[in-house]
Amino acid sequence: KAGVTQTPRYLIKTRGQQVTLSCSPISGHRSVSWYQQTPGQGLQFLFEYFSETQRNKGNFPGRFSGRQFSNSRSEMNVSTLELGDSALYLCASSLAKGLSGYTFGSGTRLTVV
Amino acid sequence: GESVGLHLPTLSVQEGDNSIINCAYSNSASDYFIWYKQESGKGPQFIIDIRSNMDKRQGQRVTVLLNKTVKHLSLQIAATQPGDSAVYFCAENGLTGGGNKLTFGTGTQLKVEL
Numbered sequence: 719k720a721g722v723t724q725t726p727r728y729l730i731k732t733r734g735q736q737v738t739l740s741c742s743p744i745s746g747h748r749s750v751s752w753y754q755q756t757p758g759q760g761l762q763f764l765f766e767y768f769s770e771t772q773r774n775k776g777n778f779p780g781r782f783s784g785r786q787f788s789n790s791r792s793e794m795n796v797s798t799l800e801l802g803d804s805a806l807y808l809c810a811s812s813l814a815k816g817l818s819g820y821t822f823g824s825g826t827r828l829t830v831v
Numbered sequence: 832g833e834s835v836g837l838h839l840p841t842l843s844v845q846e847g848d849n850s851i852i853n854c855a856y857s858n859s860a861s862d863y864f865i866w867y868k869q870e871s872g873k874g875p876q877f878i879i880d881i882r883s884n885m886d887k888r889q890g891q892r893v894t895v896l897l898n899k900t901v902k903h904l905s906l907q908i909a910a911t912q913p914g915d916s917a918v919y920f921c922a923e924n925g926l927t928g929g930g931n932k933l934t935f936g937t938g939t940q941l942k943v944e945l
Contacts, residue, residue: 722874749931761875761920761935773930808874812931820931822867822874 720744722811722823730829736797739826743790743811749773750792751820752784755806764807767792799830843942850908852939854921859902863924865933866895866906870917878906878919908941916943 723742731737743750751774752764763776767786784794790811796803806827810820844850856864862883867875879890881897881904888895894907904921918940922933 751931751933753933753935760937761922761933763932763934766930766932768930774932776932810874810933820865820877820933822876824872824874 722809722821724807724809724823724826726826727824728827728829730831731799732831733799733801735799736795737799737828738793738795739807739809739828741792741794741809741811741823743792743809744813744821747811747813747821748790749812749814750786750790751810751812752792752794753808753810754778755808755825756804761808764794796828801830804828804830840937841940841942843944844911845944846911846913848911850906850911850915850941852906852908852919852921852941854904854906854936856902856904856921856923858923858925858934859899861902861923861925864895864897864904865922865924866893866904867920867922867935868915868917869920869938875920911941911943913943913945916941 725740749768751766753761755761764778765772765784766774770786781797786792806825808822808825810822812820865880866878868878869875879893879895881888881895892909896905918938920938921936925932
């Protein structure tokens, strides 16, 4: 059974550009969540999608957005990149909503220069 | 507001000893907690979870203890092995709006000395 797949693994972008990251959840999982991990702020919740609807959102600016497709695959987009957006972006999927453990992907390492 | 914090940033133990990693939380309404292990270059890996109606839960070589009175969570690893070296995070599932939202602690680096 394949795990959570995130692409690309590494990405280098210039300030002001935009970026799209992809996440393929475990087959059958309908909930997909995104997290940002930095040395200074740790792991922070970005948003969660369930059945193509954003169900929860963290405290990030509107430059961060996402969507989920009918096959549960999800993408997140960051527009007008800033140096501070450099981070490891993690995606997690789960079978049911609430009270269930997640399975994380290996993440996408984004570097903004 | 909600916060989940760890007492020690780094813990060094001898191989074969038991390890105890602590976590404090501030949201008394929290009802579900998870421990994760993260190795370098990888995403967090689920270790064990516990609901607020339990005080203790055991897994393979790991035990999680929950003290709701003082809002404290701990992870015990028995007979620590070199492969246990990693960063350990506690997390709380806020279940806002019926969904999934994890609030993570800052993490503890566990180093196993041979």
